[in-house]
Every structure is written in C-alpha cells, then in structure tokens.
Amino acid sequence: MCWRFHGKDRMSKETLAEYVSRIMEENGIGALEVEARSEGQITDSYIGSIKSGKQKNPTVSKLQALAKGLDVDEDELFLVARGYTAHRQGELWSVEAMLNSMRKVASSRDLTRAVKELIRLKPAQLKAVIAFIESKAK
Numbered sequence: 001m002c003w004r005f006h007g008k009d010r011m012s013k014e015t016l017a018e019y020v021s022r023i024m025e026e027n028g029i030g031a032l033e034v035e036a037r038s039e040g041q042i043t044d045s046y047i048g049s050i051k052s053g054k055q056k057n058p059t060v061s062k063l064q065a066l067a068k069g070l071d072v073d074e075d076e077l078f079l080v081a082r083g084y085t086a087h088r089q090g091e092l093w094s095v096e097a098m099l100n101s102m103r104k105v106a107s108s109r110d111l112t113r114a115v116k117e118l119i120r121l122k123p124a125q126l127k128a129v130i131a132f133i134e135s136k137a138k
Contacts, residue, residue: 017053019080023070024051034069041065075100 014022024034031044031051042065049055050066058066063081067074079100105111118126 014080015053016056016058016081017051019077020047020066020070021051023072027071029070034066036069037071038065038069042069 024030029037031047034047035042035044042062046055046058046062047066047069050058058081063077064074067077070077105115118129121129
C-alpha cells in the first residue's frame with residue numbers, strides 16, 4: 001500500500017484498489033484499455049473487481065498482467081498488493097523498491113554501465129538526461 005496524505009498531517013495507506021484507480025486516472029485510461037495493453041491476460045471486469053475492492057487476492061499471473069496493462073513496474077505493483085509502500089514519480093523510493101531496482105541493475109550489464117555513467121554526471125547534466133528520458137517515456 002502507498003501512503004497518501006489527507007489534510008495537513010493525516011496519512012492513510014493506499015490500497016491496491018486505490019492504487020489501480022489512481023494510476024488509471026493519472027494516465028487517462030479505462031479498464032478496456034488496460035485489458036488490451038495486457039494482451040487479454042486480464043479482463044476489464046476483473047480489473048473492475050480489483051478497483052472496487054471485491055477482488056482482494058489476485059493471483060500472481062493476474063498481478064503480472066495488471067502491471068503490464070497499467071504499464072507500471074511489476075515489482076511496485078506486487079509491493080502494493082502485499083501492503084508495502086509504492087513510490088510516486090518524483091518521490092524517493094521505498095526501501096523495497098530501491099532494493100528491487102538495485103537487483104535489476106546488478107543483473108544487467110547495460111544498466112550497470114548506465115548507472116556508472118549517470119553517477120559521473122554533474123547535477124545540471126543529470127537533470128538534462130532525466131528530462132530527455134522522461135520525454136521519451138511519454
């Protein structure tokens with residue numbers, strides 16, 4: 001679950017249902033589009049049951065399909081489903097998300113090389129690279 005701020009100092013956890021609803025709203029997509037993006041591995045009605053909170057224990061394969069359909073990091077979606085905090089774009093990562101990312105970097109020669117190069121950049125150069133990457137991700 002992700003922490004959400006309500007009011008000045010009040011926080012509450014974001015459920016899987018809330019997370020899925022938020023991601024879909026932020027990206028302007030509906031359940032049918034998520035189904036299509038998942039290549040039919042999860043149906044729009046199943047997505048609706050997750051969003052409504054009726055489906056509380058989706059299978060691993062359904063969560064994988066949902067992550068694909070939402071175009072979100074699979075590890076992050078699994079963390080939310082397990083009750084951990086997900087990170088939002090622009091926020092610092094949770095410990096779990098950081099460790100999962102570090103595992104991916106360590107297991108990929110290209111990612112390791114990219115991270116080494118990013119670390120060498122000056123702050124202004126790094127911001128320019130991030131802006132470029134974000135523009136290509138859209």
